[in-house]
Amino acid sequence: MKTLILLLTLIAGPLSAQPSDSLRIRSIYDEALARGQAYEWLRYLSKQIGPRLSGSAGAQKAVDWTKQLMEQQGFDRVFLQEVMVPHWVRGAKEEAYFRIGKQKTAVPIAALGGSVATAPKGVEAPVVEVKTFQELRELGAEKVKGKIVFFNRPMDPTRLNTFEAYGGAVEQRANGATEAARLGAVGAIVRSMTTAQDDNPHTGAMRYGTGVPLIPTAAISTNGADLLSKSLKENPNLTFFFRQDCESLPDARSYNVVGEIRGSEKPEEIIVVGGHLDSWDLGEGAHDDGAGCMQAVEVLRIMKTLGIRPKRTIRAVMFMNEENGLRGGIGYADYARKNNEKHLAAVESDNGGFTPRGFGIVGTPEQRAKAMRWKELLAPYGLHDIGPGGGGADIGPLAQSGTVLFGFKPDSQRYFDYHHTGIDRFEAVNPRELALGAASMAALVYLIDTYGL
Amino acid sequence: MKTLILLLTLIAGPLSAQPSDSLRIRSIYDEALARGQAYEWLRYLSKQIGPRLSGSAGAQKAVDWTKQLMEQQGFDRVFLQEVMVPHWVRGAKEEAYFRIGKQKTAVPIAALGGSVATAPKGVEAPVVEVKTFQELRELGAEKVKGKIVFFNRPMDPTRLNTFEAYGGAVEQRANGATEAARLGAVGAIVRSMTTAQDDNPHTGAMRYGTGVPLIPTAAISTNGADLLSKSLKENPNLTFFFRQDCESLPDARSYNVVGEIRGSEKPEEIIVVGGHLDSWDLGEGAHDDGAGCMQAVEVLRIMKTLGIRPKRTIRAVMFMNEENGLRGGIGYADYARKNNEKHLAAVESDNGGFTPRGFGIVGTPEQRAKAMRWKELLAPYGLHDIGPGGGGADIGPLAQSGTVLFGFKPDSQRYFDYHHTGIDRFEAVNPRELALGAASMAALVYLIDTYGL
Numbered sequence: 001m002k003t004l005i006l007l008l009t010l011i012a013g014p015l016s017a018q019p020s021d022s023l024r025i026r027s028i029y030d031e032a033l034a035r036g037q038a039y040e041w042l043r044y045l046s047k048q049i050g051p052r053l054s055g056s057a058g059a060q061k062a063v064d065w066t067k068q069l070m071e072q073q074g075f076d077r078v079f080l081q082e083v084m085v086p087h088w089v090r091g092a093k094e095e096a097y098f099r100i101g102k103q104k105t106a107v108p109i110a111a112l113g114g115s116v117a118t119a120p121k122g123v124e125a126p127v128v129e130v131k132t133f134q135e136l137r138e139l140g141a142e143k144v145k146g147k148i149v150f151f152n153r154p155m156d157p158t159r160l161n162t163f164e165a166y167g168g169a170v171e172q173r174a175n176g177a178t179e180a181a182r183l184g185a186v187g188a189i190v191r192s193m194t195t196a197q198d199d200n201p202h203t204g205a206m207r208y209g210t211g212v213p214l215i216p217t218a219a220i221s222t223n224g225a226d227l228l229s230k231s232l233k234e235n236p237n238l239t240f241f242f243r244q245d246c247e248s249l250p251d252a253r254s255y256n257v258v259g260e261i262r263g264s265e266k267p268e269e270i271i272v273v274g275g276h277l278d279s280w281d282l283g284e285g286a287h288d289d290g291a292g293c294m295q296a297v298e299v300l301r302i303m304k305t306l307g308i309r310p311k312r313t314i315r316a317v318m319f320m321n322e323e324n325g326l327r328g329g330i331g332y333a334d335y336a337r338k339n340n341e342k343h344l345a346a347v348e349s350d351n352g353g354f355t356p357r358g359f360g361i362v363g364t365p366e367q368r369a370k371a372m373r374w375k376e377l378l379a380p381y382g383l384h385d386i387g388p389g390g391g392g393a394d395i396g397p398l399a400q401s402g403t404v405l406f407g408f409k410p411d412s413q414r415y416f417d418y419h420h421t422g423i424d425r426f427e428a429v430n431p432r433e434l435a436l437g438a439a440s441m442a443a444l445v446y447l448i449d450t451y452g453l
Numbered sequence: 454m455k456t457l458i459l460l461l462t463l464i465a466g467p468l469s470a471q472p473s474d475s476l477r478i479r480s481i482y483d484e485a486l487a488r489g490q491a492y493e494w495l496r497y498l499s500k501q502i503g504p505r506l507s508g509s510a511g512a513q514k515a516v517d518w519t520k521q522l523m524e525q526q527g528f529d530r531v532f533l534q535e536v537m538v539p540h541w542v543r544g545a546k547e548e549a550y551f552r553i554g555k556q557k558t559a560v561p562i563a564a565l566g567g568s569v570a571t572a573p574k575g576v577e578a579p580v581v582e583v584k585t586f587q588e589l590r591e592l593g594a595e596k597v598k599g600k601i602v603f604f605n606r607p608m609d610p611t612r613l614n615t616f617e618a619y620g621g622a623v624e625q626r627a628n629g630a631t632e633a634a635r636l637g638a639v640g641a642i643v644r645s646m647t648t649a650q651d652d653n654p655h656t657g658a659m660r661y662g663t664g665v666p667l668i669p670t671a672a673i674s675t676n677g678a679d680l681l682s683k684s685l686k687e688n689p690n691l692t693f694f695f696r697q698d699c700e701s702l703p704d705a706r707s708y709n710v711v712g713e714i715r716g717s718e719k720p721e722e723i724i725v726v727g728g729h730l731d732s733w734d735l736g737e738g739a740h741d742d743g744a745g746c747m748q749a750v751e752v753l754r755i756m757k758t759l760g761i762r763p764k765r766t767i768r769a770v771m772f773m774n775e776e777n778g779l780r781g782g783i784g785y786a787d788y789a790r791k792n793n794e795k796h797l798a799a800v801e802s803d804n805g806g807f808t809p810r811g812f813g814i815v816g817t818p819e820q821r822a823k824a825m826r827w828k829e830l831l832a833p834y835g836l837h838d839i840g841p842g843g844g845g846a847d848i849g850p851l852a853q854s855g856t857v858l859f860g861f862k863p864d865s866q867r868y869f870d871y872h873h874t875g876i877d878r879f880e881a882v883n884p885r886e887l888a889l890g891a892a893s894m895a896a897l898v899y900l901i902d903t904y905g906l
Contacts, residue, residue: 030611157885158483160834195885355808355864357835381613382810382864384837411808411835411864413885432610432648432866 021377021450024308025443029381031302032439038298039431041069042291042353046284046426053113053281054321055087055252062277063255066293066318070259073301075316077262080255083331085321087252088113090281091245094218095122096189098228100238105231107224109189110201110282111216111244112173113324114208118216122243123148123187129232133171133179145184148240150232151176152191152225155416162412163351163390166193170204177217178209187242188217191225193416199223200421203280205324218242256328257318261300263449265311270336271448272315272346272403273299273441276322276329276394283424287415291353291434292408293318298438299445310449312344319394322350326393333397343403345448347441348392352418353434354410356382359444360389363404367453371404374447383440385409404453406444410437474830474903477761478896482834484755485892491751492884494522495744495806499737499879506566506734507774508540508705515730516708519746519771523712526754528769530715533708536784538774540705541566543734544698547671548575549642551681553691558684560677562642563654563735564669564697565626566777567661571669575696576601576640582685586624586632598637601693603685604629605644605678608869615865616804616843619646623657630670631662641670642693644678646869652676653874656733658777671695709781710771714753716902718764723789724901725768725799725856726752726894729775729782729847736877740868744806744887745861746771751891752898763902765797772847775803779846786850796856798901800894801845805871806887807863809835812897813842816857820906824857827900836893838862857906859897863890 032038049065052058063080070078096109111117128144130136131153136144151172155165170193177188192202201219208214220228231238257277263269275292279285296316303310320328336343347359358378361368368388375386391405399405410433418424485491502518505511516533523531549562564570581597583589584606589597604625608618623646630641645655654672661667673681684691710730716722728745732738749769756763773781789796800812811831814821821841828839844858852858863886871877 029613033611157486160482160889162885355866379837382837384832384835413808413889414883417883430867430870432615436613436866 021447024446025377027306028302028442028446029439031306032298032435032442033432036298036435036438037301038294038434038438041294041297042286042429042434043426045290045294046286050284051281052277052279052285054085054254054278054324055249056281059254059278059320063257066257066277070297070316073297073304075259075261075300078259080257081331081335082253082255083320083327084251085254085327086325087249088324089247089249091117091247094242094244096218096242098231098238098240100231100235105227107228108199108201108221109218109242110203111218111246112190112206113203113280114206114248115177115217115244115246116214117245117247118243120245122241123216124239124241125186126237127232127240129229136179136183141183144180147185148187148189149176149180149185150189150228152229154191155193155195157195162195162416165195166416169193173204173219174206177206177215178212181212181215185215187215189240190217190219192219192222194222194419196417197222200423202420203282204420216244218244254320256320256332258315259297259300260313260315261303261310263312264309267313269312269342269344270315271312271344271445272317272395273445274317274319274394275349277318278321278323280323280420282420282422284426285424286426286429287352287418287424288420289322289350291429292349295349295434295438295441299442302438302442308446312449314445314449322394329394330397333400336398337401343398343401345404345406345453346391346395346398347406347408347444348395349408349437349441350392351408351410351412352415353429353437354414355433356436356440357411358383358385358409360391360407360409361387361404362391362399363453367404370453377447378443381440408437408441474900477899478830480759481755481895481899482892484759485751485888485895486885489751489888489891490754491747491887491891494747494750495739495882495887496879498743498747499739503737504734505730505732505738507538507707507731507777508702509734512707512731512773516710519710519730523750523769526750526757528712528714528753531712533710534784534788535706535708536773536780537704538707538780539778540702541777542700542702544570544700547695547697549671549695551684551691551693553684553688558680560681561652561654561674562671562695563656564671564699565643565659566656566733567659567701568630568670568697568699569667570698570700571696573698575694576669577692577694578639579690580685580693582682589632589636594636597633600638601640601642602629602633602638603642603681605682607644608646608648610648615648615869618648619869622646626657626672627659628662630659630668631665634665634668638668640668640695642673643670645672645675647675647872649870650675653876655873656735657873669697671697707773709773709785711768712750712753713766713768714756714763716765717762720766722765722795722797723768724765724797724898725770725848726898727770727772727847728802729773730771731774731776733776733873735873735875737879738877739879739882740805740871740877741873742775742803744882745802748802748887748891748894752895755891755895761899765902767898767902775847782847783850789851790854796851796854798857798859798906799844799848799851800859800861800897801848802861802890802894803845804861804863804865805868806882806890807867808886809889809893810864811836811838811862813844813860813862814840814857815844815852816906820857823906830900831896834893861890861894
């Protein structure tokens, strides 16, 4: 048996895990669970800074504070990287109701990011409800013109991974207004992207197609959507009213915040670990994505605290503007290209601060296979789901240069309860789940640094 | 390749999973996720009935309601099974503070289940803080007599599985008062069994050893414990005061509630799926263990709804009195023995309504190996942790008769945030996580019924 193990070790070569790796990884988890800092940092970011939509004062405070935080950690270099970002503001709180005869029934809505305002007095019109763009097109301009289109296709609750359910529904939010405007609609209302049944509207980015009128669009809570749908069946002629005064201002100056520990052997090879610093304006952006940012800083802190001197340069990047422009992610990749930086790998946490389940990998089959050899070391920590998958929006632009991308995959069941709402608050984050995520990312970064890809 | 698969199928024989099993399991999850009932049932049990400590009016209401619920589901047989249970009552809300000079600092406590009251005016005494029973014994009677012993060993936060951390600390709660009384202490205060840092005291069962004075004992919140510990370092002579008027009344009549679907081929072989219906008195017993009870009923509902006619008899059992006596579990096993019932397997859910991770199995190596062949069918649903492990307190007594036990293992990170506190409420349960647990249990029961053990 010993001979066999020796033989396998020789065959596997330097890429295979060494016995000491399991001890090292254990020490990473111990540090995160017993003395982790990410949770208290997230408390500050959520409670003292709060919402930080691109271009807002909150976003600027978050830039200043995370730079200071990383400097206090004694990282080898901390710097800002300028990007120009869209600057959309919600304005006054939205108002919405549907009217049957003289009776008005209020429903909770939130303007979608990027939407135009309604007229100051609001817009009121009859409603056509559809589940798909196909259904809308079949109705045709005759039945849509002058109306408000109500997109009401729910996320599929039977998908185990809620991100797949989101992927199957989110086109309504992103492109619904454009599809409706093509047929002469005067507004678009979209069922919130969540499997939860409640009164929280979920905002999020939308974009207007070219050559169509810019009509106002908002998300309605799932309870509101169900009530509207039921009422429409009973009263097809009801009218829907909404008012919002959101606005797109000129692009604003902002920053990615970068901190690094310089590599001892191959400092020119960079491993990025990051999240996005901007958030929607309704809550505190605790899960989306304060969690990922604080976990990224925690990865570097853990390495420093445990005396792990990486061979390669490890960089924590707080990307700006993932939510409504991705300027930070694009700008970072541009910066890397211009400076001839070699990015070996990038790890992003942007799926919430929940219990870790694995990592999705974007890379060549050989690179994926190398990373999947680490499964055995990571499975004891509940990381079973390691294989091909999405990386992350912010790190996506690095793929063009051959960087291997890793998307952190926490348990997805609760994420869309909070996503883009007023309840994405610090209280929704569990300290152990957050810490386990940071430890999982640190363990992966340690393995990438030690064995390459 | 086809030949190889055929060969493997022949070797594996009838125990191996058939292709249709994966479709059947998929339909179980679809039903639970899209049309699951467990969450709304749990809402009723938590909000309309609430706490249901053995012997209380709430426990009786829960017995009546779950019987009615199972009858409404049209199960083949629903019946009550009488057991006599301990009847402990908390009485008036406890009061506690520590005193330094004239300054009193209030701290949150909760009497431990089974504890005696203090004198009506309370008890006040100097404090000795210890981490272990060994440490206490080394102090000896001289330093302990007349004092209140403060057991302050935290649950180990570095254990990935919080139940292991609990196992390493809970002797303080169960036996602390006895150990303290042996050395002449007048009271015992125990750090709450949780890794959370907050103001919620966690109650739970304790027992008095024979031949020692019955001294009052209570749990103190973790924030309270840290404050007391810190204050003791600065003021070793501070005194601690607490008052509680809890009481053990004569045993009360209660019931296990049992519902079954009769097997079509081997009705005499029984598969139990269950949870415990009693709860502590402070919260709503939502995770502990309303979740497990409603999941068990949901397993039978799903089978009925999908037209799965089991070969064996499937029984949902709501056990009474897991928290402070286990009379229901013991009584059920007695009943089975007296009636010569053959229990093939028993599945218990008593670790909260969180995202499923696996099952712990108690059985012979051969039985475990059979069950572990189903891993491949269950892994797509996140059930990776299937192997030797604990079954469950209520089903434990069945093991003597050779029943194979399965303990449902959901993710454990949040369980001890709520366990035995006032915040174990319906709001702490996520509907998807609860539904996934019910589906996982139903899938396991389906496989046991189809292939035996």
